Amino acid sequence: MFEELKIGGVYQGAQSKSEGCYFDITDSGAIMILNFCDPTQKEIDAVGKPGALEVRFTRIDDILFLVWKFADIPWVETPYNIQYSRLLTKLDVPKEDEGLSILIMLTDKSTGIIKSLRLIGLSTDFTKLLYAEILQDYKNPSPKFKTSGDYTLAFMQIQKKYTTVDIAKRAKYYCKFL
Secondary structure: OOOOOOOOOEOOOOOOOOOEEEEEEEOOEEEEEEEEOOOOHHHHHHHHOOOOEEEEEEEEOOEEEEEEEEOOOOOEEEEEOHHHOOOOOOOOOOOOOOOOEEEEEEEEOOOOEEEEEEEEEOOHHHHHHHHHHHHHHHHOOOOOOOOHHHHHHHHHHHHHHOOHHHHHHHOOEEEEEO
């Protein structure tokens, strides 16, 4: 069953999630959700308008981080581990000259209303590098993360040690949309 996603519509998952940013890959594709309480017009415009986006990734203490910069709003980070993608049964690696498509959605956490939608396609080279990191977690899961609670605790410890800007600066790989 498909869920219709449109600006002004309600995203059912928004109100049950904590305020924050989420990235996941499912059998339907990749999604990045910014779930903000009462997003500002500046945030809505920055996320929804074409261009002015940079995506980076890096690994810190066995956790893969994607960091995102939308226009002139602050960097946001999303940890990702394929082991916790409950709606992914098979990772389809893009073919040559293809990149990962990501649906980006800004929702109002308090109402569930979708404020911005955007579809991007990552470059082929960036996608290959990102998938190599993702497959590393699949083929060689970290022994540190026996449960999702272990993963969450490690993520929180990294957040205490590094700012989002610090994480972005550590990233070696990036994809820019102008």
